[in-house]
Amino acid sequence: MSLIAQWPSEGSRRVPAQVYIDSSIYAREQERIFRGRSWNYVGLATEVAASGDFLQTYVGEIPVILVRDRAGRLRVFVNRCTHRNAQICREERGHVKVFTCPYHQWSFTLEGRLAGIPFRRGIDGKGGMSACFAPEQHGLEELNVAQRNGAVFASFASDVEPLEQYLGPAILSYFDRVCDGRALRVIGTMRHRVHANWKLQIENLKDPFHAALLHSFFVTFGIWRSDQETEIKVDGHGRHSVLVSTASFRQNTADKPATTRAEFRLKDSRIIDHEREYEHGTGAILTVWPNLIVLQQLNCLAMRHVRPDGPDACIKTWTFFGYESDTPQMLARRLLQANMLGPSGLVTIDDNEVLAIAQAGARGAPASAAVLETGEGTGDADHMLTESAIRGFYKYYRTIME
């Protein structure tokens, strides 16, 4: 309680600036949220397709390795030699038979067992490991793993509920809409470091009504308007949400941003040309507690992992994917529409900039609080003019953090 003592009496209708800037709150988040009872996205199963394939990633700010073991099972280990802390894995991805620490050559099997120790019995009977040393007690630190239709999650907690129950029925149904069991195909990665607390990035995708005000590109081409058909679903705890929206692709003079001078028509509309893939909504953007964004915007599909990097920054990794069964035409759409997203995205740049100035504003006024007074409650809505999903997020955040 003491850490966030100044939470205003309005509850989740206010967010104290401290939660974005305070380093002790940040440290508590690592302990209680990321090392706590949460399922953390670590990768797609197809990225580690064969036994020995590995991928280096993060749970919160803790470096972990996702690897497929000899039996084909997915495992997640902390990337740390149990001897003297050196990271056993230095490449972002690759293929190994065993993980060997370069420092003193301790080696670990794909199952995490400590299998090799040089000079264990010394040289000529002198030195070597102590008689009381028990290698079986020094395997890699292992996390629990859950998989759903090709997406892989890990948890430090042994008592976290099954992933499906964790997501809840409404979020699960939208998750399954994209990850529906078809074989996924990774089409590329984008990564950038944004000068904003990780929660500001998550909130951004729970905030439906900034899109039609900030993102002139969306508004100009009728991809996201304040008046379009909308569905917001928040899980029972408030921790996950989905924003479903249906683009009209019509320009609306009332909504038209002041910055647009003459009428802006695309000379080549292929960067927004959409082909319907799912039964309703042209976009469904999920936020899964704590730090995953599952993005379906027109034909772009991406797992957007938001890695905390100190209170003042986060690193966003976008793993864009499609399906193995995609036609060349569908792949071309996904690749061209990606122009709107990522570090050079015609829409994402707006967010990067706004999040950075929101962080700077919070830094400059540490005793202040953000105001979430749009709409009511912390639950579902059928319109965009609400901050209910952000309030839900902080309602749950407080139960974990206080």
Added chain:
Amino acid sequence: MPAQSELYQLAADVELLFTTYCETLDDAAIERWPDFFASESRYRITTRDNLERNLPLSLVLCEGVGMLRDRARALQETVMYRRRFQRRLMSGIRLETADGIDGSGVKVRASFLVCESMGDGPTQLLVSGRSQDIVVREGDSLKFKQRLCVIDSTVIPDSLVFPL
């Protein structure tokens, strides 16, 4: 095979193309950026990581000069960003092929560094990388028929607002 003097002239012309290209973007004259491209052209920014893994995703992908003009206009009119100043350094400009400037084009490789200054912060290195381009003659000027920029790092510091 062109004569040695013609090759020197071509190398000088290509270098001038790169110099004026950088100058134009450093001056933030984004509306003139598409003028450096042939009508049938392809512009792409990706990372070394994506390229090495044979993954087709790009950070920026423009197929044809229409898409270049759309991006230039969007950056001027619809995208919100803080004012920033950029400085491009391109070096090691080398013609990989000598023939074809009036036909399929000549292949040109180069290295780039882009620095950025914003607000009251110091100048920072935004990206480094290499380019693999195809240059053709259109009328009496040289244009990019292909420009592929491959960024060395996997992580971009913040946003890459303007083209490389």
